[in-house]
Amino acid sequence: MKAHALSKLLIISSALLLIIANPIAGQATESIDSDVTAPPSVVEPTGGCWWEPTRGTPEDETELFQFLKRLDGGVLQNHAIHTTSSQLQYTNLETGKTKGLNIRQCWGDQANSPQVGRTIYNEVGPPNPSVLLPTLYDRAVGTIYDPVPDMSPINDMYINLGLWMAVEPPDPHPLIVRAEIPGAWAQVTATATSTTFDMGNGDTVVCNAHHGGIFGTPIPESKMDTIEEGPCGYTYRTVDDLGDKTITITTTWKIEEETSVGFYRRRADMV
Secondary structure, three states, X not given: OOOOOOOOOOOOOXXXXXXXXXXXXXXXXXXXXXXXXXXXXXXXXXXXXXXXXXXXXXXXXXXXHHHHHHHOOOOOOXXXXXXXXXXXXXXXXXXXXXXXEEEEEEEEOOOOOOOOOOEEEEEEOOXXXXXXXXXXXXXXXXXXXXXXXOOEOOOOOOOOOOEEOEEOOOXXXXXXXXXXXXXXXXXXXXXXXXXXXXXXXXXXXXXEOOEEOOOEOOXXXXXXXXXXXXXXXXXXXXXXXXXXXXXXXXXXXXXXXEEOOOOEEEEEEEO
């Protein structure tokens, strides 16, 4: 690729409930929930209150993001935020424990209670490890490196003198970013599949496993005197090729996602 330029989850004990709404001085507080009553279908007919899962509002998600970022020391790195069909949640990437947003609902003679609309986060069941993939994808893409040319000759090039073309990968192996939570894991793998050389005259050379190697073929000492081009090479042959040329090099990466529950997906290639 030319330039690869090439977001997490939180834990509080099950007895403690994190209050995000109306934080004091910008800080979250914790309290023990001791007044939860059953939903309307099983409460006394005079009224009552219960906690109901909610996706919250964009402001709830922003507030959660800011809270977790402060918790992680300024950069969100140990937690991931995700949303199910009914609930805003976050997960601690180190422990795998997940908390979900709940909102206080009341009915009957409690319908005007000041508790109505209060929100808390409490522990939910273990998440599908697929919720970790967006964060892992960003990390994987961020580790993909720019190609470093390894060509011969380097500066002056001549008509009918073959070029040997390659790039120097810091590590020729696939790049793997993996996260494990208790009983589950998810990972993203980035694998280089080809390197393309745009020769600056309209011609391109694609090097891959079937033609000169994924990263091309650097010239060996024994071939320093040859005029023949390398396995992944090129030869300028006409007078139209005289003059300055800019050779542009890109590497293509295959991106694969998978989890311990059998999920697999190939993302669009990175170039």
